Amino acid sequence: MADEISSELKQKVIDYLKTVSKAKNKEVAHELGIDKHLVDKAISELSKEGKIEYLYLGASFIKLKDT
Amino acid sequence: MDEDTPLLDELEKGPWPSYVKEIKRMAKKNKAAKDLLGIQELSYKDRVTHWKHGGIVGVTGYGSGVIGRYCDVPEKFPDAAAFHTMRVNHPAGWFYSTKSLRKLCDIWEQYGSGMTNMHGSTGDAILLGTTTDNLQPCFDSLTEAGFDLGGSGSALRTIAGCVGQARCEWSNFDTLKLVHDLTMEFQDEIHRPRWPYKFKIKASGCPNDCVAAIARADFTIIGTWRDTLRIDQNAVRNYVDNGFDIKTLVVDKCPSEALEWDEKNKELKLQADDCVRCMHCINKMTKAIRPGVEGGATILIGGKAPIIKGAYLSWVLVPFMKIEPPYDEIKDLLRKIWDWWDENGRTRERLAELIERIGLKNFLKEMGIPPVPQMVYKPRANPYVYF
Numbered sequence: 001m002a003d004e005i006s007s008e009l010k011q012k013v014i015d016y017l018k019t020v021s022k023a024k025n026k027e028v029a030h031e032l033g034i035d036k037h038l039v040d041k042a043i044s045e046l047s048k049e050g051k052i053e054y055l056y057l058g059a060s061f062i063k064l065k066d067t
Numbered sequence: 068m069d070e071d072t073p074l075l076d077e078l079e080k081g082p083w084p085s086y087v088k089e090i091k092r093m094a095k096k097n098k099a100a101k102d103l104l105g106i107q108e109l110s111y112k113d114r115v116t117h118w119k120h121g122g123i124v125g126v127t128g129y130g131s132g133v134i135g136r137y138c139d140v141p142e143k144f145p146d147a148a149a150f151h152t153m154r155v156n157h158p159a160g161w162f163y164s165t166k167s168l169r170k171l172c173d174i175w176e177q178y179g180s181g182m183t184n185m186h187g188s189t190g191d192a193i194l195l196g197t198t199t200d201n202l203q204p205c206f207d208s209l210t211e212a213g214f215d216l217g218g219s220g221s222a223l224r225t226i227a228g229c230v231g232q233a234r235c236e237w238s239n240f241d242t243l244k245l246v247h248d249l250t251m252e253f254q255d256e257i258h259r260p261r262w263p264y265k266f267k268i269k270a271s272g273c274p275n276d277c278v279a280a281i282a283r284a285d286f287t288i289i290g291t292w293r294d295t296l297r298i299d300q301n302a303v304r305n306y307v308d309n310g311f312d313i314k315t316l317v318v319d320k321c322p323s324e325a326l327e328w329d330e331k332n333k334e335l336k337l338q339a340d341d342c343v344r345c346m347h348c349i350n351k352m353t354k355a356i357r358p359g360v361e362g363g364a365t366i367l368i369g370g371k372a373p374i375i376k377g378a379y380l381s382w383v384l385v386p387f388m389k390i391e392p393p394y395d396e397i398k399d400l401l402r403k404i405w406d407w408w409d410e411n412g413r414t415r416e417r418l419a420e421l422i423e424r425i426g427l428k429n430f431l432k433e434m435g436i437p438p439v440p441q442m443v444y445k446p447r448a449n450p451y452v453y454f
Contacts, residue, residue: 025261026409036406044255047128056123056130059221060261 005042009034013042014051014064022061072104074111090182099180099196102147106138124151124199126206129258132216133202149198153179154191154217155209156257159246160230161186170212178205188283189267190227191217215254221415222260226250228270228288229277237349238272239290239362240390245270248394253401262405263412263421267370273358274346280370280381285418286401287367287381288390292359295339296348302355303335317348363389366400369419379419384434386441400434407433 012032017023025043029036043062046052055061072087079085090107093100110117117139124135134152141148155171163171171192175181180196187193197205206216217225226249229235231242249268250257256266269280270288280287307313313335318326325341326348328334335355349356366388370381388396404418407430412421422430431438 026406036409037402040255054128054130054259056125056260060130060259 009042017064022063072108098146102144130260131219131222150196153194156215156217159243174208191225218257220260223256224267226268231272242270242272264415288364293361294359297357371417383441
């Protein structure tokens with residue numbers, strides 16, 4: 001598996017998050033039809049880039065960072 | 068002490084070390100510790116706990132590592148009204164320098180009660196008692212000093228292993244390197260709870276299993292060897308010549324009757340195919356018998372404490388796996404297991420319970436692992452027998 005997650009995948013994650021208030025990683029993977037491990041990595045990188053944030057409401061959710 | 072604690076004082080009596088004595092010592096210089104004594108005394112008097120969960124607390128970006136704790140009688144004990152616990156990820160094998168331990172204690176005296184639990188059953192250094200306001204600055208200081216928080220909640224818990232090859236000649240793989248590597252790889256899984264419930268990984272370098280991984284971990288890695296025991300016949304004869312009763316203490320105790328003592332030729336014979344690698348003969352004759360050369364590990368699955376469906380010992384999933392960097396085989400297996408569990412597990416359902424509900428056959432099919440005779444499900448029913 002490539003170490004670098006493609007910018008195309010990251011953009012797909014962002015586009016999906018624009019349509020929901022919050023989501024779980026597996027929901028994003030399911031919605032995009034992409035391997036969850038790849039989506040996990042993309043989400044992790046987006047978090048480091050400051051584009052998304054985590055919400056902890058009993059379980060982990062992600063959402064687009066408020067700008 | 069200004070106030071009497073007659074019920075707690077009882078716990079100081081007896082031959083064992085008492086945590087009450089330590090809290091009293093800390094209470095002389097820390098108000099929260101003093102109030103903690105008061106809360107405990109009241110709990111014994113009322114026969115009910117005075118701690119409650121009061122909401123989610125944590126540090127920025129992390130869902131794990133802080134366990135919120137509030138007192139339900141804050142008006143009586145204002146200095147311990149909030150008494151949160153922080154879990155600090157321990158180094159592999161618990162090797163600290165005194166310098167780093169001093170630093171850890173200094174930080175905790177600055178931001179918390181100063182009281183610690185070294186170590187909690189998860190393995191982390193547990194820092195007991197701080198306020199909500201102090202959580203973030205304490206975390207910032209810890210990270211500046213090179214520490215990170217461990218796991219809590221429905222996340223991967225801090226990975227633990229025995230001291231392995233650092234201090235033990237029986238270790239069949241480098242437990243410290245593996246624990247460190249997995250900890251670095253799975254930071255997200257440790258700090259961001261997103262599974263049905265907790266998941267524990269523990270690694271023991273040999274079947275003596277000094278960290279009791281078989282009883283305590285969902286994913287158990289126990290060092291073993293693929294080839295056969297190495298027996299030094301001269302050393303065996305030395306034992307026997309010095310009065311060691313090899314038949315009673317070793318041969319008769321071999322669980323699979325793989326050993327035989329040839330009195331005539333003064334030779335210990337091994338039926339290699341029958342050896343189940345239990346370590347008993349090695350433990351009894353450390354100078355004469357050693358593990359084989361080709362080290363690796365057995366992967367077991369499903370150990371847990373008795374919360375929902377009782378206590379389980381873990382059972383064999385992969386009889387033998389080489390454990391070498393970059394550990395891709397083990398990481399791929401973990402990810403596959405987590406995805407399946409996350410997809411199928413109910414809230415607060417541990418992996419073993421899910422496997423029991425859906426069936427080992429289905430689990431193996433999803434993992435792509437063929438069934439083998441070593442996968443004995445629940446070899447023993449009660450892990451407490453183990454201890």
